[in-house]
Amino acid sequence: MLLTIRSLTKTFPGTKALDRVDFDLAAGEVHALLGENGAGKSTLIKCLTGAYERDEGVIALDGATVSPRSTSEAQELGIGTVYQEVNLLPNLTVAQNLTFGQEPTRFGMVDRRAQRRQAEAMLEGYGLDIDVGRDLSAYSVAIRQIIAIARAVALSGKVLILDEPTASLDAREVETLFDVVRGLRDRGLGIVFVSHFLDQVFELTDRVTVLRNGQKVTTERTADLDRVQLIEHMLGRALENEVVGHAKTHVAQDRPELLAFENFGRRGHVEPFDLTVGEGEVLGLAGLLGSGRTESAELMFGLAAAHSGGARDQSGALDLSSPRAAIAAGFGFAPEERKEDGIVADLSVRENIALALQARRGWARPVPRAEQLRLADEYIEKLDIRTSGPEQPIGDLSGGNQQKVVLARWLAMNPRFLILDEPTRGIDVGAHAEILRLIQQVTAQGMSILVISSELDELIAVADRVIVVRDRRHVAELTGSEITTDTIVRAIAAPGRDQAEASV
Amino acid sequence: MTALRRVTPQLLTLAALVALVTLFFPDFLRIEVVNGRLVGPIMDILKRGAPVGLLAVGMTLVIATRGIDLSVGTTMAITGAVAAWSITQGYGLGGALALALLAGVLAGLWNGTLVAIIGIQPIVATLILMTSGRGIAQLVTEGRILTFSHDGMAFFGSGDLLGIPAPALLWGLTAVAVALLMRRSALGMLIEAVGVNRAASALAGVNATVLLIAVYVASGLCAALAGIVATADIRGADANNAGLWLELDAILAVVIGGNSLLGGRFSIAASVLGALIIQTVDTGILLAGFPSEYNLVIKAGLVLVILVLQSPNLAHHWYALRRAAQARRERAMDTAKETGQ
Numbered sequence: 030m031l032l033t034i035r036s037l038t039k040t041f042p043g044t045k046a047l048d049r050v051d052f053d054l055a056a057g058e059v060h061a062l063l064g065e066n067g068a069g070k071s072t073l074i075k076c077l078t079g080a081y082e083r084d085e086g087v088i089a090l091d092g093a094t095v096s097p098r099s100t101s102e103a104q105e106l107g108i109g110t111v112y113q114e115v116n117l118l119p120n121l122t123v124a125q126n127l128t129f130g131q132e133p134t135r136f137g138m139v140d141r142r143a144q145r146r147q148a149e150a151m152l153e154g155y156g157l158d159i160d161v162g163r164d165l166s167a168y169s170v171a172i173r174q175i176i177a178i179a180r181a182v183a184l185s186g187k188v189l190i191l192d193e194p195t196a197s198l199d200a201r202e203v204e205t206l207f208d209v210v211r212g213l214r215d216r217g218l219g220i221v222f223v224s225h226f227l228d229q230v231f232e233l234t235d236r237v238t239v240l241r242n243g244q245k246v247t248t249e250r251t252a253d254l255d256r257v258q259l260i261e262h263m264l265g266r267a268l269e270n271e272v273v274g275h276a277k278t279h280v281a282q283d284r285p286e287l288l289a290f291e292n293f294g295r296r297g298h299v300e301p302f303d304l305t306v307g308e309g310e311v312l313g314l315a316g317l318l319g320s321g322r323t324e325s326a327e328l329m330f331g332l333a334a335a336h337s338g339g340a341r342d343q344s345g346a347l348d349l350s351s352p353r354a355a356i357a358a359g360f361g362f363a364p365e366e367r368k369e370d371g372i373v374a375d376l377s378v379r380e381n382i383a384l385a386l387q388a389r390r391g392w393a394r395p396v397p398r399a400e401q402l403r404l405a406d407e408y409i410e411k412l413d414i415r416t417s418g419p420e421q422p423i424g425d426l427s428g429g430n431q432q433k434v435v436l437a438r439w440l441a442m443n444p445r446f447l448i449l450d451e452p453t454r455g456i457d458v459g460a461h462a463e464i465l466r467l468i469q470q471v472t473a474q475g476m477s478i479l480v481i482s483s484e485l486d487e488l489i490a491v492a493d494r495v496i497v498v499r500d501r502r503h504v505a506e507l508t509g510s511e512i513t514t515d516t517i518v519r520a521i522a523a524p525g526r527d528q529a530e531a532s533v
Numbered sequence: 534m535t536a537l538r539r540v541t542p543q544l545l546t547l548a549a550l551v552a553l554v555t556l557f558f559p560d561f562l563r564i565e566v567v568n569g570r571l572v573g574p575i576m577d578i579l580k581r582g583a584p585v586g587l588l589a590v591g592m593t594l595v596i597a598t599r600g601i602d603l604s605v606g607t608t609m610a611i612t613g614a615v616a617a618w619s620i621t622q623g624y625g626l627g628g629a630l631a632l633a634l635l636a637g638v639l640a641g642l643w644n645g646t647l648v649a650i651i652g653i654q655p656i657v658a659t660l661i662l663m664t665s666g667r668g669i670a671q672l673v674t675e676g677r678i679l680t681f682s683h684d685g686m687a688f689f690g691s692g693d694l695l696g697i698p699a700p701a702l703l704w705g706l707t708a709v710a711v712a713l714l715m716r717r718s719a720l721g722m723l724i725e726a727v728g729v730n731r732a733a734s735a736l737a738g739v740n741a742t743v744l745l746i747a748v749y750v751a752s753g754l755c756a757a758l759a760g761i762v763a764t765a766d767i768r769g770a771d772a773n774n775a776g777l778w779l780e781l782d783a784i785l786a787v788v789i790g791g792n793s794l795l796g797g798r799f800s801i802a803a804s805v806l807g808a809l810i811i812q813t814v815d816t817g818i819l820l821a822g823f824p825s826e827y828n829l830v831i832k833a834g835l836v837l838v839i840l841v842l843q844s845p846n847l848a849h850h851w852y853a854l855r856r857a858a859q860a861r862r863e864r865a866m867d868t869a870k871e872t873g874q
């Protein structure tokens with residue numbers, strides 16, 4: 030075995046995150062580490078790389094016990110890691126980020142030219158066309174993710190650990206990554222792969238280890254398992270009617286109109302579009318990363334001012350000049366970037382859920398504590414948020430559970446029009462189904478929802494209408510039986526056909 | 534209950550300091566009634582600590598938003614000058630107080646606008662007023678030390694009410710009022726949210742810009758109160774020396790209060806205790822009879838010890854040690870059970 034972990038235990042105040050976990054990684058294998066949100070996957074990785082101090086347990090690399098005390102010590106041992114929350118430095122250049130800690134030097138100074146060359150070499154094969162001399166902050170999350178991966182790959186001599194690396198990548202980028210990973214595997218590296226996309230697990234990995242509530246449930250060869258068994262291992266029960274894959278019965282319905290956007294657009298963000306939203310309707314927004322999906326949402330929520338057009342409801346024109354104005358108009362927006370735009374890390378789960386509600390009521394009328402607690406308890410239960418209690422700081426929750434809290438914040442507002450940008454990113458299969466069910470439930474009560482998602486299955490499962498965005502234009506609108514993977518993929522890809530479809 | 538736990542380290546530190554000083558100066562805790570007013574080293578600390586205590590209240594809010602206000606010492610000089618000038622101009626007590634507070638509000642609006650609207654980093658933004666503000670104060674005093682004699686004004690420096698020095702009362706009441714305002718309304722939580730993650734808070738509908746300006750205005754107001762106390766105390770305005778370096782003591786008080794310079798969770802009570810600790814060190818060193826040239830060194834040493842003892846790293850090690858001990862105990866019990874079978 031390349032890497033063996035025995036009896037790894039880690040306790041946080043109020044939670045036993047890992048309970049005597051054993052884990053083996055062979056050279057030349059891709060090993061999936063799976064489990065529900067909060068099962069302990071990221072904690073296992075952080076204990077392994079020394080980012081967290083473990084309570085107990087033995088780690089051996091190539092037969093020798095090791096005990097890295099920090100990520101950089103782990104790197105020296107040949108363990109490269111991409112953590113779930115990308116931790117690069119946005120104010121440094123791409124090249125500086127890539128070579129951080131081992132900058133090429135010349136006469137004791139950083140050799141900029143060599144640094145550039147080295148960085149460009151590291152990015153070769155990932156199909157990125159970017160300037161490594163620019164600040165990292167100039168690039169999207171997906172690109173940052175790939176840069177983090179490239180950095181970890183270059184640093185990993187023996188072991189590469191990827192914690193949900195594909196969460197913000199699109200299908201093409203995932204394929205590129207997988208090719209890289211397979212190449213490394215063939216070179217004899219051991220690779221740990223964490224993901225909630227089970228299709229990817231079946232496609233890429235050789236073995237699977239499942240954690241549940243901090244304990245190891247099983248390790249098996251991927252080929253010996255099927256999807257249902259795997260889910261049972263993860264949840265400890267069968268998943269009653271998994272929503273994904275069971276498409277909604279798409280009957281085009283006549284709904285009373287709630288909102289209408291007319292000629293709504295902003296130069297450089299998204300070209301003017303018309304869009305009506307029906308009461309209780311679920312709209313899907315499909316398209317590649319950077320196609321203008323998020324930009325459309327930001328425009329609707331007042332994060333950027335529209336240059337043309339406007340929005341109105343039954344009673345007249347709406348002011349959408351700022352998020353506050355949009356919220357006053359009954360809008361809500363759960364953003365894609367949960368760490369930067371979603372969570373307020375030091376505040377408790379309770380406060381994070383109550384935040385938007387409190388902002389709407391104004392500072393002088395605090396939401397009574399009992400009411401905050403009631404809301405927190407309600408959503409902890411409804412969304413199955415794994416937390417030691419409503420007073421736990423949200424920053425201590427696992428990634429998927431943080432995402433659930435951000436969703437809870439907006440559901441608690443009960444807006445009439447809720448925009449969800451990648452609502453299920455990082456969320457496990459069980460909770461995924463739960464959230465899609467919840468979307469159906471609240472829309473049945475009259476809320477209208479716009480879902481932006483890279484997972485077509487998800488859109489097909491919940492959307493009444495799908496808008497396809499390409500090159501910052503709304504190029505197609507699919508309704509009823511038109512909503513299939515095939516038609517969406519074709520609309521996303523179709524080059525030169527936009528003239529015919531641009532009637533939207 | 535949790536509030537009490539939050540300030541426990543500060544209370545313990547203060548108690549230890551008081552015990553230490555009492556060792557050197559046995560009369561430290563003695564309080565006498567002279568002419569109907571309470572007199573003694575403790576009362577002296579409460580009175581002398583007023584300016585830093587007042588500044589610390591405003592500074593706590595600014596730091597909670599991940600900012601810092603370097604201009605408060607200078608603002609003290611400006612507002613003190615304005616108060617003294619107004620008195621000499623015959624605007625009366627009411628006019629003088631109103632104008633001084635107004636000057637504090639303006640200083641805060643200036644800082645707040647630079648930070649929240651123009652987007653300059655707080656340390657740089659407030660540095661502008663810090664360096665230029667004494668010039669403004671000199672303009673007001675026309676370069677002289679502007680003295681006045683006005684009993685109403687002097688009350689804020691040396692008067693007393695129910696036996697308690699007026700500056701101590703002003704300080705205590707301000708701290709209590711602001712702390713209550715923060716926790717009885719939602720302001721405290723909203724300020725913390727903006728401090729931890731401004732982008733996320735703004736997306737959730739929090740009016741981050743207005744809140745940011747408001748905390749700098751609050752800091753300016755606190756500085757104005759401190760400036761009034763300082764001016765009233767010496768019955769005059771000294772544009773060059775009033776409040777000199779006090780911004781640093783105020784920041785130190787907030788830090789000793791265990792508030793993170795990275796923003797977020799804050800406790801006004803803890804900051805105020807921090808100010809008390811600083812003043813106790815200052816006064817204690819004098820009373821204990823050390824030669825005055827040692828003052829700064831001893832103060833620096835004590836502050837270092839306090840900060841080290843309160844550091845989260847130490848708390849972390851402490852927690853780890855306790856866990857290890859507990860695990861050992863559990864294992865011992867397990868083996869005991871096994872051998873017992």
Ligand SMILES: Nc1ncnc2c1ncn2[C@@H]1O[C@H](COP(=O)(O)OP(=O)(O)OP(=O)(O)O)[C@@H](O)[C@H]1O
Binds near residue numbers: 045066070
């Ligand atoms: N720093 C921390 N302080 C306290 N508790 C923590 C901390 N980090 C993690 N936990 C807790 O440990 C448990 C495991 O979290 P972990 O992040 O390992 O989950 P995960 O399996 O990676 O989940 P996800 O799929 O959502 O990323 C959770 O219950 C979490 O709340």
Ligand SMILES: [Mg+2]
Binds near residue numbers: 070072
């Ligand atoms: Mg995780």
